[in-house]
Amino acid sequence: xxxxHRKKQQQKxxxxxxxxxxxxxxxxxxxxxxxxxxxVATGAAPTExxxxxxxxxxxxxxxxxxxxPRLLLVEPRWSLAYxxxxxxxxxxxxxxxxxxxxxxxxxxxxxxxxxxxxxxALEAEETEITTxxxxxxxxDLGDVQQAFKEHxxxxxxxxxxxxxxxxxxxxxxxxxxxxxxxxxxxSGNLCRCGAYPNIFKATRRAAELKRxxxxxx
Amino acid sequence: xxxxxxxxxxxDGAAKVGGTLRFGDDLPKEGLWYGATLRSxxxxxxxxxxRWNPERAPKGAVCIIxxxxxxxxxxxxxxxxxxxxxxxxxxxxxxxxxxxxxxTMLAARQALGAIEVDYEPLEPTLDLSAAANQESLxxxxxxxxxxxxxxxxxxxxxxGTYHTGYQEHIYIECQxxxxxxxxxxxxxxxxxxxxxYFVHRSLIHVFGLPAERSVVKATPMGGGFGGxxxxxxxxxxxxxxxxxxxxxxxxxxxxxxxxxxxxxxRHPSVVTHRAGVDAEGRLQxxxxxxxxDGGAYRTLSPVVLSxxxxxxxxxxxxxxxxxxxxxxxxxxxxxxxxxxFGAPQxxxxxxxxxxRIGRCLGLDPLEIRLRxxxxxxxxxxxxxxxxxxxxxxxxxxxxARETDxxxxxxxxxxxxxxxxxxxSMQGVGLSLYFHGAGFTGxxxxxxxxxxxxxxxxxxxxxVRTAAVEMGQGCDTVLPMMAAEASGLRPEDVVLAPxxxxxxxxxxxxxxxxxxxVVGSEVAHVVTEIRDRILDWWSNSQESGAAHTxxxxxxxxxxxxxxxxxxxxxxxxxxxxxxxxSRQHEPPEWQVFDEETYQGVAYPTYAFGADVVEVxxxxxxxxxxxxxxxxxxxxxxVLHERLCVGQVEGGTLQALGWGLMEEVKLEAGHYLNDRLxxxxxxxxxxxxxxxxxxxxxxxxxxxxxxxxxGELPMDGGAPAAVSAVENATGIEIDxxxxxxxxxxxxxxxxxxxxxxxxxxxxxxxPGG
Numbered sequence: 001x002x003x004x005h006r007k008k009q010q011q012k013x014x015x016x017x018x019x020x021x022x023x024x025x026x027x028x029x030x031x032x033x034x035x036x037x038x039x040v041a042t043g044a045a046p047t048e049x050x051x052x053x054x055x056x057x058x059x060x061x062x063x064x065x066x067x068x069p070r071l072l073l074v075e076p077r078w079s080l081a082y083x084x085x086x087x088x089x090x091x092x093x094x095x096x097x098x099x100x101x102x103x104x105x106x107x108x109x110x111x112x113x114x115x116x117x118x119x120x121a122l123e124a125e126e127t128e129i130t131t132x133x134x135x136x137x138x139x140d141l142g143d144v145q146q147a148f149k150e151h152x153x154x155x156x157x158x159x160x161x162x163x164x165x166x167x168x169x170x171x172x173x174x175x176x177x178x179x180x181x182x183x184x185x186x187s188g189n190l191c192r193c194g195a196y197p198n199i200f201k202a203t204r205r206a207a208e209l210k211r212x213x214x215x216x217x
Numbered sequence: 218x219x220x221x222x223x224x225x226x227x228x229d230g231a232a233k234v235g236g237t238l239r240f241g242d243d244l245p246k247e248g249l250w251y252g253a254t255l256r257s258x259x260x261x262x263x264x265x266x267x268r269w270n271p272e273r274a275p276k277g278a279v280c281i282i283x284x285x286x287x288x289x290x291x292x293x294x295x296x297x298x299x300x301x302x303x304x305x306x307x308x309x310x311x312x313x314x315x316x317x318x319x320x321t322m323l324a325a326r327q328a329l330g331a332i333e334v335d336y337e338p339l340e341p342t343l344d345l346s347a348a349a350n351q352e353s354l355x356x357x358x359x360x361x362x363x364x365x366x367x368x369x370x371x372x373x374x375x376x377g378t379y380h381t382g383y384q385e386h387i388y389i390e391c392q393x394x395x396x397x398x399x400x401x402x403x404x405x406x407x408x409x410x411x412x413x414y415f416v417h418r419s420l421i422h423v424f425g426l427p428a429e430r431s432v433v434k435a436t437p438m439g440g441g442f443g444g445x446x447x448x449x450x451x452x453x454x455x456x457x458x459x460x461x462x463x464x465x466x467x468x469x470x471x472x473x474x475x476x477x478x479x480x481x482x483r484h485p486s487v488v489t490h491r492a493g494v495d496a497e498g499r500l501q502x503x504x505x506x507x508x509x510d511g512g513a514y515r516t517l518s519p520v521v522l523s524x525x526x527x528x529x530x531x532x533x534x535x536x537x538x539x540x541x542x543x544x545x546x547x548x549x550x551x552x553x554x555x556x557x558f559g560a561p562q563x564x565x566x567x568x569x570x571x572x573r574i575g576r577c578l579g580l581d582p583l584e585i586r587l588r589x590x591x592x593x594x595x596x597x598x599x600x601x602x603x604x605x606x607x608x609x610x611x612x613x614x615x616x617a618r619e620t621d622x623x624x625x626x627x628x629x630x631x632x633x634x635x636x637x638x639x640x641s642m643q644g645v646g647l648s649l650y651f652h653g654a655g656f657t658g659x660x661x662x663x664x665x666x667x668x669x670x671x672x673x674x675x676x677x678x679x680v681r682t683a684a685v686e687m688g689q690g691c692d693t694v695l696p697m698m699a700a701e702a703s704g705l706r707p708e709d710v711v712l713a714p715x716x717x718x719x720x721x722x723x724x725x726x727x728x729x730x731x732x733x734v735v736g737s738e739v740a741h742v743v744t745e746i747r748d749r750i751l752d753w754w755s756n757s758q759e760s761g762a763a764h765t766x767x768x769x770x771x772x773x774x775x776x777x778x779x780x781x782x783x784x785x786x787x788x789x790x791x792x793x794x795x796x797x798s799r800q801h802e803p804p805e806w807q808v809f810d811e812e813t814y815q816g817v818a819y820p821t822y823a824f825g826a827d828v829v830e831v832x833x834x835x836x837x838x839x840x841x842x843x844x845x846x847x848x849x850x851x852x853x854v855l856h857e858r859l860c861v862g863q864v865e866g867g868t869l870q871a872l873g874w875g876l877m878e879e880v881k882l883e884a885g886h887y888l889n890d891r892l893x894x895x896x897x898x899x900x901x902x903x904x905x906x907x908x909x910x911x912x913x914x915x916x917x918x919x920x921x922x923x924x925x926g927e928l929p930m931d932g933g934a935p936a937a938v939s940a941v942e943n944a945t946g947i948e949i950d951x952x953x954x955x956x957x958x959x960x961x962x963x964x965x966x967x968x969x970x971x972x973x974x975x976x977x978x979x980x981x982p983g984g
Binding site: 022087089090091092093094095096097098099101103104131132133136141145146148149150152154155156157158159161162164182183184186187189190191192193194195196197198199200 | 224227229230233234235237238239240242243245386387388389390391426437438439440441442472526535596652687689690837858859862865866867868869870891892893897898899900901903906
């Protein structure tokens, strides 16, 4: 239990170190180091708690996100989801659990769906990262986004970014998935509103849209 | 007009799929600090000492405990019994004892280590059986006819005790709230909530602020399901207290673990039935006891119990009914609002009881229901006479017909009795249910909801309500209703953001009431603005008034036509600002006596019948729902696709609750406090869904709509469990029907009776 755990922490005192849980979820510390070029929003102010826990040093990192290189300074412990949301203010990527359980944070890494909350930003170096924002074609929605909108494949819309990215990844590897393949493809994305029937329809429609474009080209 | 019932796209659709819609934790805020919560590790303990040691905390961090509160230590819901922060005593594991804020999330979490608490453990009451001898949090009683006498005289007495478990909301967006103080001591709170004015009330209660100095803004919600009805007031108070102390905006964003251990859930229930039936299976008398586990504090439990008691006899005719309801206090986290609000628990019990009565008499689930189904002219236990909008039979017959229910049920019963080795077990089950539309009893009368509309300079009409979009689609449907009533186009209407400084209190987004109550008032105020402008225009013309408005265009008898917006723009140029407001009045015939529980508890009811087909693995007893056929009569379908979506989503939540979702507690601690261990249905668990919407417009308003949000939550679980019984012969009176539970029931030889029972011998009380 977390509370027991926390109690032990209290008993031992904070100098006993960072728990894994704090390590993973407490990724709110430190400044976004902007090395050069890319438009990075200002992050949180530098921490005043350095005397209590030595956080890792910043390391330079280049991430290719939606086709654009982003040069950053990151702490090695930061997740890709954290960097996207908090440092690059790309809030299309959502967090629902921060534990690799719900799928809301799904992005494509080299075309393959990955939970960005379970991917360290450092791991994503030298890969091609695609986020929900990257599926937009200028002002227009991408095929999967368009199909989701047409078929109302969401209600509250919070899991939707992850669902869309999983379907995008699925269709890139399998342009004409069967019902069971669709099931498998988005089985890592929870939707509590229960919009699954429309997600099936939207996925089929997105496959059609993509194939239509393929035929034309 | 053909607008209502069609399926135009959601106005927020592109923003949702494109990632530009900003939820509560997506909003940037200059100088934002982060809040964290210190929670009780004990289910019940005295706080002997509580000390904040700033030297051990990150520099600048602040801490708030109960002593620091500027006003009453109570979250204002029905009363203010629920503490903002524990004071002297903790009553559940996870209860907030102190809150801290610091410049970063990590620093805030570190600051928790600078609080020292000395607890003296006390004896906890951890379950309903232990709580039964203690004082109830709330009790209710409803009585009609001569129950004891009729139970004595009945041909057959059937008893049963039915248990339902917790359900955690698992909105994918966890609770999140930001607060800051502006000049002149003005408090602003912004976050994910269903009821901005509930939060507002708590803030002014605790801070003693005049109403206008507390501003509450609801962000788009990443799911609510009732979980953001009561709890946001707690987290809003925490954030506001911290913001005051540190002089920064403060955001509290729960992570999933914290959201599960710290927030309210669906009340577990134990419902005991004693029914007397005649030889044909007609209900003569029912004695029903409803017990809910309220957890540590009262929260909204009294109104949950009220709805439970009022739905406990189901959509059935029975002249003699005695229902007693109690909410008991346990040292577990408080339970609260969850889609259905007590009705799913009691209707699970009632539906299982109907199946049991049927089996005792050798009647199938359809036949026993057909013999008892509530019809127009029948009375509910409250004395309310059902009007022509009662469609229980319509739903039941349609569901049975669409699925060949009777034949297939009989066939699968026979197949079960002569199993073929290695074949999976199949079953089909049925449920019939109803849901009272809107607030219970005199709720709407007390609420005095107000809706406002104002003419904008560009000629559009701004509609001001506190209704919050959480996926249910109010931002889509409210403009459609306004357009249908006024002849304008939905795009001529713009919704003001649900911000208490901009919109009046149109009540909470709960109880399936938004379309029915808020929507009908929206239709009125927009029509009134239209009329005022048309009157002004007619008066400014030489010829008389006759005109029609269609599709946003005003046409006069002389053939002249103008876009409404053009006229409205001209009105704005010369006239004073035009604002219209209207208070909702429930129908005058809706009178309910809160003392005797007699009268009209709900102005109307929506009805539904589900048929669920399952496959059960004979080795693991894992249940797979294969198909659900849901027939719902919702008065009037306002937006077909959204309406079907509500039924599909609610049904899936009901299947999750009935078959897989289980909160496990040990010594007051949640054992499965994450999504990997608290299992909700994924797309692989989602069966094929066939939804049939029926319409019997309700005469009371809202174009006949009765409300649909909660209805589907009532039917899925009993139908699924009935199907498991049909497949396996295991008599199930407890949900979730997990494989482990089914195995335990098998080992205990809990099998359904093989044929009709002896009259008078009755049945043993279950479980």
